[in-house]
Amino acid sequence: MRTFITVLSLFFAIFSTNPALAASVEDFYKGRDVKLIIGGGLGGTYGLYAQLAAKHIKKHIPGNPTVIVQTMAGGGGLKALNYMYNAAPRDGSVLAILHSEVLFETLLNEKVRFNAQEYNWLGRFVDVVYVGIVSKQSGIRSLEDAKGREVVSGATGLRSVTAIGPALYNRFAGTKFKIIGGYKGTRRIFQAMEQGEVDAVCSSWVNLRVVHGSKIDSGEYVPIFAVGMERLPALPNIPTITEFGRTKADNLFLELYSTDGMIGRSLGAPPGVPQDRVIALRAAYDKTIKDPEFLAEVKARKIMINPMSGQELAANIDKYMKTPPEEIAAARKVHKDLLADIKK
Numbered sequence: 001m002r003t004f005i006t007v008l009s010l011f012f013a014i015f016s017t018n019p020a021l022a023a024s025v026e027d028f029y030k031g032r033d034v035k036l037i038i039g040g041g042l043g044g045t046y047g048l049y050a051q052l053a054a055k056h057i058k059k060h061i062p063g064n065p066t067v068i069v070q071t072m073a074g075g076g077g078l079k080a081l082n083y084m085y086n087a088a089p090r091d092g093s094v095l096a097i098l099h100s101e102v103l104f105e106t107l108l109n110e111k112v113r114f115n116a117q118e119y120n121w122l123g124r125f126v127d128v129v130y131v132g133i134v135s136k137q138s139g140i141r142s143l144e145d146a147k148g149r150e151v152v153s154g155a156t157g158l159r160s161v162t163a164i165g166p167a168l169y170n171r172f173a174g175t176k177f178k179i180i181g182g183y184k185g186t187r188r189i190f191q192a193m194e195q196g197e198v199d200a201v202c203s204s205w206v207n208l209r210v211v212h213g214s215k216i217d218s219g220e221y222v223p224i225f226a227v228g229m230e231r232l233p234a235l236p237n238i239p240t241i242t243e244f245g246r247t248k249a250d251n252l253f254l255e256l257y258s259t260d261g262m263i264g265r266s267l268g269a270p271p272g273v274p275q276d277r278v279i280a281l282r283a284a285y286d287k288t289i290k291d292p293e294f295l296a297e298v299k300a301r302k303i304m305i306n307p308m309s310g311q312e313l314a315a316n317i318d319k320y321m322k323t324p325p326e327e328i329a330a331a332r333k334v335h336k337d338l339l340a341d342i343k344k
Helices: 002-017 025-029 045-060 075-086 102-108 161-173 186-194 205-218 248-263 275-288 292-301 310-321 325-343
Strands: 033-038 066-071 094-098 120-126 130-135 151-154 177-180 200-204 221-227 265-269
Touching: 025 275, 033 045, 033 075, 045 066, 045 094, 045 120, 045 205, 045 265, 045 275, 045 292, 075 094, 075 102, 075 161, 102 248, 102 310, 102 325, 120 275, 120 310, 130 161, 130 205, 151 161, 151 186, 161 177, 161 200, 161 221, 161 248, 161 325, 186 200, 200 205, 205 221, 221 248, 248 310, 248 325, 265 275, 275 310
Parallel strands: 033 066, 033 094, 151 177, 151 200
Antiparallel strands: 094 265, 120 265, 130 200, 130 221
């Protein structure tokens, strides 16, 4: 009994001397602006799901804060990932649609300064498969055509899927994509494709269907490859990259790279956010994806949704983080060789 009283006294002493802990979640968020960071432009699916989340989740967070989307482009999403892990306030006032390459980069890039396992994952809005498309005016109609001549493909950062997608096919399938980096978001790449500046772009199927579906249906944009673990049901005749591995290391590398499809467009917070706020934010996400107004907007705008809870998402990430070190080392060698190809 004496021990219990001592522990209870210590509990109250901690909370009475720490206003941040003593304040309720509602008190913290009431009247506050919450930033929602994306590592790219507003024109792509990171922007789409960030704006959707900002509009609807605020009424489910205790205290009903204002949620403001902010862009932080750079390095194909790495700038925002680094900011969220190393510099963002760890109090729940900054959230992000975390770039989906976060797990792949954690495992295979020895130079990154973040760890996918340590972010607070709040929930996924949709999984993502990336698809390479070419313009009708390029004259390319299939992956086989892209093996026969050079095809110019636009990219943001050289570590983003816009670059790595076509590079994977160059290395494993014998295509001849010429990758031009430096575009400020996928919207600019699509503009460049319309102007004949580039022939191709690798983008999420979500973005392609929501933003460019009519051009795909008309044949103005032609899908020729996918980057995912399995073929898309909507594109059963289009190959996916995991079909082209030649060795065990190749296959692991391609599977790990495809995990960004599992992460998709997911909402997260920095490490170290107080647990009561993490619980509240996860609950807010869970309520948002069931909110009638949210669902009505999703239906009206034909936005794809395939939710996953923050807990389940974290568990899947944990599973891959347990891959044996020697297997990771072999896959990392494949990754380094691929990056060398891109820089040539």
